[in-house]
Amino acid sequence: xxxxxxxxxxxxxxxxxxxxxxxxxxxxxxxxxxxxxxxxxxxxxxxxxxxxxxxxxxxxxxxxxxxxxxxxxxxxxxxxxxxxxxxxxxxxxxxxxxxxxxxxxxxxxxxxxxxxxxxxxxxxxxxxxxxxxxxxxxxxxxxxxxxxxxxxxxxxxxxxxxxxxxxxxxxxxxxxxxxxxxxxxxxxxxxxxxxxxxxxxxxxxxxxxxxxxxxxxxxxxxxxxxxxxxxxxxxxxxxxxxxxxxxxxxxxxxxxxxxxxxxxxxxxxxxxxxxxxxxxxxxxxxxxxxxxxxxxxxxxxxxxxxxxxxxxxxxxxxxxxxxxxxxxxxxxxxxxxxxxxxxxxxxxxxxxxxxxxxxxxxxxxxxxxxxxxxxxxxxxxxxxxxxxxxxxxxxxxxxxxxxxxxxxxxxxxxxxxxxxxxxxxxxxxxxxxxxxxxxxxx
Amino acid sequence: xxxxxxxxxxxxxxxxxxxxxxxxxxxxxxxxxxxxxxxxxxxxxxxxxxxxxxxxxxxxxxxxxxxxxxxxxxxxxxxxxxxxxxxxxxxxxxxxxxxxxxxxxxxxxxxxxxxxxxxxxxxxxxxxxxxxxxxxxxxxxxxxxxxxxxxxxxxxxxxxxxxxxxxxxxxxxxxxxxxxxxxxxxxxxxxxxxxxxxxxxxxxxxxxxxxxxxxxxxxxxxxxxxxxxxxxxxxxxxxxxxxxxxxxxxxxxxxxxxxxxxxxxxxxxxxxxxxxxxxxxxxxxxxxxxxxxxxxxxxx
Numbered sequence: 001x002x003x004x005x006x007x008x009x010x011x012x013x014x015x016x017x018x019x020x021x022x023x024x025x026x027x028x029x030x031x032x033x034x035x036x037x038x039x040x041x042x043x044x045x046x047x048x049x050x051x052x053x054x055x056x057x058x059x060x061x062x063x064x065x066x067x068x069x070x071x072x073x074x075x076x077x078x079x080x081x082x083x084x085x086x087x088x089x090x091x092x093x094x095x096x097x098x099x100x101x102x103x104x105x106x107x108x109x110x111x112x113x114x115x116x117x118x119x120x121x122x123x124x125x126x127x128x129x130x131x132x133x134x135x136x137x138x139x140x141x142x143x144x145x146x147x148x149x150x151x152x153x154x155x156x157x158x159x160x161x162x163x164x165x166x167x168x169x170x171x172x173x174x175x176x177x178x179x180x181x182x183x184x185x186x187x188x189x190x191x192x193x194x195x196x197x198x199x200x201x202x203x204x205x206x207x208x209x210x211x212x213x214x215x216x217x218x219x220x221x222x223x224x225x226x227x228x229x230x231x232x233x234x235x236x237x238x239x240x241x242x243x244x245x246x247x248x249x250x251x252x253x254x255x256x257x258x259x260x261x262x263x264x265x266x267x268x269x270x271x272x273x274x275x276x277x278x279x280x281x282x283x284x285x286x287x288x289x290x291x292x293x294x295x296x297x298x299x300x301x302x303x304x305x306x307x308x309x310x311x312x313x314x315x316x317x318x319x320x321x322x323x324x325x326x327x328x329x330x331x332x333x334x335x336x337x338x339x340x341x342x343x344x345x346x347x348x349x350x351x352x353x354x355x356x357x358x359x360x361x362x363x364x365x366x367x368x369x370x371x372x373x374x375x376x377x378x379x380x381x382x383x384x385x386x387x388x389x390x391x392x393x394x395x396x397x398x399x400x401x402x403x404x405x406x407x408x409x410x411x412x413x414x415x416x417x418x419x420x421x422x423x424x425x426x427x428x429x430x431x432x433x434x435x436x437x438x439x440x441x442x
Numbered sequence: 443x444x445x446x447x448x449x450x451x452x453x454x455x456x457x458x459x460x461x462x463x464x465x466x467x468x469x470x471x472x473x474x475x476x477x478x479x480x481x482x483x484x485x486x487x488x489x490x491x492x493x494x495x496x497x498x499x500x501x502x503x504x505x506x507x508x509x510x511x512x513x514x515x516x517x518x519x520x521x522x523x524x525x526x527x528x529x530x531x532x533x534x535x536x537x538x539x540x541x542x543x544x545x546x547x548x549x550x551x552x553x554x555x556x557x558x559x560x561x562x563x564x565x566x567x568x569x570x571x572x573x574x575x576x577x578x579x580x581x582x583x584x585x586x587x588x589x590x591x592x593x594x595x596x597x598x599x600x601x602x603x604x605x606x607x608x609x610x611x612x613x614x615x616x617x618x619x620x621x622x623x624x625x626x627x628x629x630x631x632x633x634x635x636x637x638x639x640x641x642x643x644x645x646x647x648x649x650x651x652x653x654x655x656x657x658x659x660x661x662x663x664x665x666x667x668x669x670x671x672x673x674x675x676x677x678x679x680x681x682x683x684x685x686x687x688x689x690x691x692x693x694x695x696x697x698x699x700x701x702x703x704x705x706x707x708x709x710x711x712x713x714x715x716x717x718x719x720x721x722x723x724x725x726x727x728x729x730x731x732x733x734x735x736x737x738x739x740x741x742x
Contacts, residue, residue, distance in 0.1 A: 039487055039492070040673050041673070042674070108695075110550070110551030110552060110553055112551055115550075118582075140587065141587045141589075141590030142584075142587035142589070142590060143587075145582070146581070146582045146583035146584075146586075148583075149582035150582055153582075196699050221551060221671075223668075223671055223672060223675075224671065225490040225670060225672025225701060225704060226487070226488050226489070226490050227490075227699060230699070248550060248551070250635060250638075251636065251637050252636075253672075256672070257672070276580065367639070
């Protein structure tokens with residue numbers, strides 16, 4: 001998006017003036033693309049309009065119009081405005097001087113509050129905090145059981161109110177219990193509710209009071225559409241919201257709701273929920289989300305995925321072996337398995353900046369081929385993997401039969417391996433290569 | 443409450459905003475001026491229709507108004523939406539197959555389990571012997587949640603321990619249905635983000651198991667979408683469609699706040715029909731979808 005926008009702005013400037021300068025008119029026209037990108041990312045209409053208006057006001061200034069690279073300048077302004085809306089400074093969950101710090105979770109049905117409660121317990125536990133979970137969700141069947149189960153997995157404390165207790169009593173009881181047992185944090189889950197459901201909003205207010213919550217976190221589905229602004233405003237206005245959490249951000253939603261919510265509440269986004277496992281919690285990063293909203297990929301997400309999958313030591317060993325040109329089929333297999341561990345390749349490509357979605361079709365090595373390669377490599381003996389030159393015609397036939405592939409495919413793999421090895425040799429002589437690639441990944 | 447009234451109350455907020463933004467322009471006839479078009483675009487976008495479907499609906503309304511000078515903007519829009527949503531139709535009703543097998547699929551938190559409970563209650567009330575299968579073995583306590591719904595609906599439930607292979611639970615469920623002669627089997631699957639390749643493969647496997655035990659099944663695959671969902675709905679529908687052929691869509695939580703416009707984008711791009719709408723948390727809070735009532739609910 002940014003690249004396309006830069007090109008477009010530069011192109012217009014060149015064509016129209018022959019001098020590489022922009023006019024207010026053609027800036028305005030290009031900003032329509034920005035608006036469309038924002039709307040497709042679910043940024044609220046009014047928020048998108050204001051943002052574009054602010055960019056336009058700054059972009060038609062003399063400084064930009066006189067600049068020799070007006071395209072880049074305008075794009076820079078879009079980025080800045082987006083990031084400043086999202087909040088530059090990273091904010092994290094604050095503990096209170098009074099023990100326990102009480103965190104109340106609120107949000108619509110299905111936004112992921114209960115799962116987030118489990119993740120937060122794990123996150124706080126990892127920071128040596130003692131956490132107790134409790135649920136005031138007496139509405140959804142088995143919601144309390146779900147939280148109890150998650151507390152067990154997160155190795156956090158859990159308190160179950162007596163059967164039939166009202167939410168208010170649960171909140172008070174949980175606070176007493178957390179105090180008595182000396183927990184650092186009490187995370188109180190609540191039932192999902194609609195912001196227009198008056199009795200339920202009143203209940204939430206009661207919960208806040210009875211639990212003496214220090215922080216109310218509004219948990220919102222990252223795929224939410226235009227309604228995000230109203231939800232944010234209603235919860236903030238009625239109950240008070242201290243921080244925001246966006247969930248299900250491991251999908252391909254562009255996350256425009258982040259922008260809408262920030263605008264509506266003025267509160268910081270503390271966490272992003274990614275994945276269903278308890279460790280799927282990430283700190284919010286404005287630059288990443290800004291890029292994602294404008295469809296320019298999420299390079300940090302990609303690197304994190306790679307880091308999670310790549311064993312640091314193994315990577316170092318590989319570099320060492322490559323340097324000595326000892327790259328064998330064993331290493332080839334190791335590499336292949338690491339790539340596969342990072343997830344489907346086309347998903348990874350979506351995280352790459354500057355790769356248009358349309359270009360992905362067909363460009364990605366297909367998953368099936370990798371799987372077959374893995375099967376072929378696993379059908380070799382360790383000796384064959386260490387000394388590939390011993391693989392003769394008869395061995396090729398055995399390997400093909402063993403892996404359910406054909407000799408042609410075995411041949412193709414061996415050819416690919418040869419090429420990879422040749423590449424490794426080149427790297428040995430140049431300063432760039434795996435080592436510098438890994439440097440960039442940090 | 444009549445069907446139309448239900449849609450009217452479900453879409454109340456969206457309609458009010460539409461009126462707020464467009465005001466008197468809704469009664470306009472003839473050519474649409476630039477200002478009206480801008481306001482209309484804003485109103486449609488605010489309903490989550492998305493830029494592409496919004497443009498399509500505006501062009502369609504303009505075309506109708508040019509062809510019929512007596513037609514006002516409100517009715518031109520209404521007819522456009524009714525046509526778009528009614529282009530393909532589907533009902534979530536058991537056919538003659540025994541058992542009739544339906545899968546409920548969708549991303550996390552859209553209300554699959556709640557809807558499965560409600561649909562089962564509806565079928566049971568119609569006197570069909572219905573079996574619920576709890577194939578969400580991943581989310582903690584998902585089975586317990588469905589258990590409560592099954593007892594509310596008065597239907598039987600087949601379950602497995604947490605973490606079991608969902609395909610195995612489906613296998614057990616269908617075997618039980620065949621043995622006990624159930625008419626309807628509703629399979630509640632785990633929520634899965636459409637971008638998770640392994641989970642989508644798991645869904646494919648569930649489909650294969652169904653087909654093996656009951657040839658021709660699943661007879662209906664219902665993709666459940668949350669009405670507060672934005673433009674990602676399109677992506678969801680597209681990816682689920684790849685893993686298992688979607689028969690129709692269900693829209694849940696269409697209860698006064700949601701915009702519901704994302705289905706316009708899906709109908710526009712993917713031609714998938716909506717069959718069911720969920721309107722609240724009560725056992726009877728669901729309705730068969732009706733394109734005309736939906737369109738009138740949006741604009742009248």
